[in-house]
Amino acid sequence: MVGRPCGNAAVRAFASGPRPLGVPMPNTQAKRDPIMTIIILGLVLGGTYALLALGLTIQYGIARIMNLAYGEMTLVAAFVLVFVFRLTGLPPLVSILLVAPAAYGVGWLLYTVMMRPLVARAGTQGKLEVDSILATFGLLFVIQGLLLLVFGSDFTSVSFLEQGVEILGVSVAVNRLVALAICAAAGGGLAIVLARTRWGLVMRAAALTPASAPLVGIDVNRVARQAFALGTALAAVGGTSVAMYQTFSATDGVVFTMKALVIVIMGGVGNVAGALVAGFGLGLIETFVATVIDPGLTLAATFALFLAVLLWRPEGLFGRRA
Amino acid sequence: MIALAASIAALVALAAVPLFLTDYGLGLMIGMAGYVTLASAWALFSGQTRYISLATVAFYGIGAYTVAVLNETIAYPLVLACAGLVGAGLALVVGLSTLRLSGIYFVIFTFGLAELVRQLITWYEVNVTGTLGRYIFLDITAREIYWQLLALGTFTIGLTAWILRHRLGLALKVIGDDETVAAHAGIDLARTKLIAFTLSATIITLCGAISSPRWTYVEPIIVFNPNVSFLAVIMALLGGANRLWGPAAGAVPLFLLFEWLSVNFPDTYPIILGLMFIAVVFLLPDGVLGGLARLRQRGKAAA
Amino acid sequence: MSILEIHEATRIFGGLTAVNKVSFAMEAGEILGLLGPNGSGKTTLLNLLSGALAPSAGRIVIGRRDMTGRKPNIIARQGVARTFQLVRILPSLTLEENVIVSAVFGRNRHDKEAARRIARAALRDAGLEGMETCSAGDLTYLDQKRLELARALAAEPDILLMDEWLAGLNPTELHEAVALVRALSGRGMTIIMVEHIMEAVRALCPRSIVMNAGTLIADGPTANVLNDRHVVAAYLGEADDA
Numbered sequence: 001m002v003g004r005p006c007g008n009a010a011v012r013a014f015a016s017g018p019r020p021l022g023v024p025m026p027n028t029q030a031k032r033d034p035i036m037t038i039i040i041l042g043l044v045l046g047g048t049y050a051l052l053a054l055g056l057t058i059q060y061g062i063a064r065i066m067n068l069a070y071g072e073m074t075l076v077a078a079f080v081l082v083f084v085f086r087l088t089g090l091p092p093l094v095s096i097l098l099v100a101p102a103a104y105g106v107g108w109l110l111y112t113v114m115m116r117p118l119v120a121r122a123g124t125q126g127k128l129e130v131d132s133i134l135a136t137f138g139l140l141f142v143i144q145g146l147l148l149l150v151f152g153s154d155f156t157s158v159s160f161l162e163q164g165v166e167i168l169g170v171s172v173a174v175n176r177l178v179a180l181a182i183c184a185a186a187g188g189g190l191a192i193v194l195a196r197t198r199w200g201l202v203m204r205a206a207a208l209t210p211a212s213a214p215l216v217g218i219d220v221n222r223v224a225r226q227a228f229a230l231g232t233a234l235a236a237v238g239g240t241s242v243a244m245y246q247t248f249s250a251t252d253g254v255v256f257t258m259k260a261l262v263i264v265i266m267g268g269v270g271n272v273a274g275a276l277v278a279g280f281g282l283g284l285i286e287t288f289v290a291t292v293i294d295p296g297l298t299l300a301a302t303f304a305l306f307l308a309v310l311l312w313r314p315e316g317l318f319g320r321r322a
Numbered sequence: 323m324i325a326l327a328a329s330i331a332a333l334v335a336l337a338a339v340p341l342f343l344t345d346y347g348l349g350l351m352i353g354m355a356g357y358v359t360l361a362s363a364w365a366l367f368s369g370q371t372r373y374i375s376l377a378t379v380a381f382y383g384i385g386a387y388t389v390a391v392l393n394e395t396i397a398y399p400l401v402l403a404c405a406g407l408v409g410a411g412l413a414l415v416v417g418l419s420t421l422r423l424s425g426i427y428f429v430i431f432t433f434g435l436a437e438l439v440r441q442l443i444t445w446y447e448v449n450v451t452g453t454l455g456r457y458i459f460l461d462i463t464a465r466e467i468y469w470q471l472l473a474l475g476t477f478t479i480g481l482t483a484w485i486l487r488h489r490l491g492l493a494l495k496v497i498g499d500d501e502t503v504a505a506h507a508g509i510d511l512a513r514t515k516l517i518a519f520t521l522s523a524t525i526i527t528l529c530g531a532i533s534s535p536r537w538t539y540v541e542p543i544i545v546f547n548p549n550v551s552f553l554a555v556i557m558a559l560l561g562g563a564n565r566l567w568g569p570a571a572g573a574v575p576l577f578l579l580f581e582w583l584s585v586n587f588p589d590t591y592p593i594i595l596g597l598m599f600i601a602v603v604f605l606l607p608d609g610v611l612g613g614l615a616r617l618r619q620r621g622k623a624a625a
Numbered sequence: 626m627s628i629l630e631i632h633e634a635t636r637i638f639g640g641l642t643a644v645n646k647v648s649f650a651m652e653a654g655e656i657l658g659l660l661g662p663n664g665s666g667k668t669t670l671l672n673l674l675s676g677a678l679a680p681s682a683g684r685i686v687i688g689r690r691d692m693t694g695r696k697p698n699i700i701a702r703q704g705v706a707r708t709f710q711l712v713r714i715l716p717s718l719t720l721e722e723n724v725i726v727s728a729v730f731g732r733n734r735h736d737k738e739a740a741r742r743i744a745r746a747a748l749r750d751a752g753l754e755g756m757e758t759c760s761a762g763d764l765t766y767l768d769q770k771r772l773e774l775a776r777a778l779a780a781e782p783d784i785l786l787m788d789e790w791l792a793g794l795n796p797t798e799l800h801e802a803v804a805l806v807r808a809l810s811g812r813g814m815t816i817i818m819v820e821h822i823m824e825a826v827r828a829l830c831p832r833s834i835v836m837n838a839g840t841l842i843a844d845g846p847t848a849n850v851l852n853d854r855h856v857v858a859a860y861l862g863e864a865d866d867a
Contacts, residue, residue, distance in 0.1 A: 066426065068376075068433060117604070126425070130372050133429055134559070134603045137376065141552060141596030149589055254548070258434035265430065296445035303438050306431070307419055314423050489729060496726050499715035505697040506675060506707060507780065508730035564717075 044176040046283020047183035053263035053275040055234030061270025062207045062227035068136040071256030072143035077239030107232025147250035157247040179241035207270040262306040340465045355471035361557040361569035362478045367522035369563030370494035377432035378554040383545035385530025390456040390540040409527025413520040421515040440546040455541040470532045562609025628653040634683035643669040645839040656816045658830035666839040667819045676700035706782035708773040716762035731780035751775035784815045
């Protein structure tokens with residue numbers, strides 16, 4: 001394989017063409033007011049990103065698992081939504097209600113079977129990080145392989161509520177607004193639960209000081225499992241919102257993970273509000289780059305942002321300097 | 323002394339192998355030499371420091387692409403030199419911006435790097451040069467490629483052996499165990515990591531450059547195949563990433579296995595790959611060689 | 626001539642001032658007890674001295690050179706070695722390798738042979754003779770502490786920072802450890818000990834400084850300091866301490 005083009009269709013599909021995610025579709029792009037267009041479409045995209053980052057920051061910040069297969073989990077939900085819609089005509093909004101708890105269950109199972117043994121054998125956070133990165137890197141290929149096998153390597157999308165409505169002089173497809181509403185409901189709801197409830201307090205305690213949480217009677221293992229499962233559910237809800245307004249393919253997972261990771265770093269690991277703000281920020285910047293400069297450079301913009309944060313504030317835009 | 327003589331004899335034998343092989347056999351030998359080099363070069367940095375680089379193919383692809391761009395303008399040795407410089411330059415940029423920080427930033431950065439480089443090159447080719455594919459017309463035979471890769475692989479393992487016996491190797495090992503201790507013992511963390519990462523990335527870039535004439539037609543989708551990154555990591559881990567011969571010991575059998583799998587199970591190949599990867603992480607945390615060493619020790623203790 | 630001078634060293638975490646304008650100086654060969662209730666900023670102060678943290682304000686001068694905000698490796702080469710409150714060993718290396726590290730990369734940058742000699746001597750001093758080829762990951766907690774000290778000694782430091790190194794020793798071991806520290810001091814080493822075991826502080830440290838809530842509240846002969854009104858109040862405020 002070194003020195004020989006690999007003839008594997010799956011492989012070629014992984015590195016598919018230069019179509020960046022989140023590029024506004026032409027039919028929703030009003031030429032009248034470019035700035036408003038960027039803001040509104042950027043907020044929609046940002047909502048999805050914020051939700052995705054929220055799940056990842058919970059998995060990494062609370063469950064201490066760096067999940068490189070996160071984007072693949074998102075894609076599984078997106079494919080399931082499209083598949084179910086095409087097969088049964090079940091409205092996407094109903095599927096979400098089924099997908100989210102199912103994803104929670106899958107995440108619960110994955111943590112119990114796969115991550116928990118790694119946590120148990122790793123003595124230190126550093127060792128766990130390495131092990132979880134490697135294990136989920138393997139998981140990434142397994143899920144991607146399954147997606148390619150079942151759904152093929154073509155781009156997929158669903159026609160759902162595509163008619164446009166006028167908002168502040170910009171024509172926006174209804175599906176985008178629904179996606180934004182889903183993200184706002186899931187993300188905002190979770191942020192409130194984390195901030196206000198006793199369960200949220202336990203979660204935040206485990207995130208801040210995992211070593212001393214057991215001293216106050218917190219079952220860290222249980223909290224980590226719940227957090228991982230919750231993160232998976234958020235990934236799935238994010239995936240369904242992606243499916244509503246974007247085309248996607250089985251090999252887009254890496255890019256989703258990458259963007260979610262960059263947002264998590266920007267917002268500060270484990271910082272829910274930070275992830276939400278940084279997510280909307282990235283959505284706006286990407287939409288700006290895609291509309292004004294070139295759609296082929298959105299990932300480059302993500303990386304540039306990541307580099308800037310690393311050089312300027314490695315503890316995150318909203319983190320305290322430790 | 324005996325070990326050195328045996329190594330030289332083995333090297334001579336390996337160099338003579340292509341004289342007796344069919345084209346298919348030679349292709350396999352090239353693949354093996356390539357992956358032994360990639361896995362060993364990966365482990366030179368990541369195996370010692372435990373900073374997992376997922377960017378092998380970013381450098382490998384840049385090597386190949388440099389050859390594709392320059393092969394008709396300047397002499398082949400100069401092309402290789404340019405490829406090495408480009409790889410080293412990118413490694414310095416990545417290293418300087420991420421290696422001063424906690425390891426996780428490095429992993430994340432390398433995770434997306436191949437995709438970034440691929441998209442940037444695609445964008446540049448489409449928008450600036452107006453072409454996407456490029457041809458490599460070099461008068462280099464398969465045997466010559468094999469010999470070059472064999473030389474590079476030998477150099478990589480030799481360099482690793484040298485490093486492990488000297489200050490740099492000790493510093494890398496200490497960093498892999500505990501960076502705080504390393505810094506307080508007087509080790510310059512950023513410099514040590516940067517040197518090792520740049521060496522590793524330069525070798526990987528050269529490996530891509532040397533292998534590239536095997537393709538005659540090159541485009542970003544082909545040379546930035548993420549499976550390469552994946553394979554380099556799993557091979558090094560299987561053999562034992564922090565041991566001199568570990569990556570090579572993992573690369574040879576896995577390359578042959580994957581070659582067989584990709585021919586016979588093209589559709590389920592990535593799934594099998596992923597499952598094997600997970601199995602290696604779970605069952606062989608120290609690699610096969612590490613496991614053997616532990617068994618030997620236990621045997622000694624029992625005796 | 627002072628070997629160590631600290632001028633108004635300050636460290637702020639978020640809104641919390643962990644070390645607040647702490648100033649003191651030490652002469653070569655002194656043993657200084659660094660006392661104070663838990664959370665008073667003792668370890669943070671050591672971290673400022675060893676370079677693990679950069680001060681938010683103030684100046685740190687070691688051996689007449691300004692080391693404010695320098696990286697730990699630079700400060701190590703200036704002749705400062707330390708042990709950690711939570712023991713840090715290198716589990717995948719042998720004992721000898723653990724200790725060689727600081728001889729190879731420390732201030733004198735010894736070559737391999739010299740470093741090995743120094744490492745063996747340091748292991749002997751710390752009471753780990755004959756265990757050179759054991760794996761550090763298999764050590765008992767007490768031997769891990771010894772190993773840490775050996776690693777610090779192999780750096781051939783002028784200044785040794787010990788963060789609760791005596792904690793967890795039984796009376797016999799404590800006796801041996803006190804003798805060891807005294808011997809090190811006899812070689813001219815300057816030592817700062819963060820310590821809660823007052824018996825050892827009294828035996829070893831002619832001078833002590835006390836921190837409370839980030840501020841230096843006492844500095845003087847140990848006996849006087851321990852009877853100081855503010856110090857007693859600070860400790861009684863934390864009844865489960867000391």
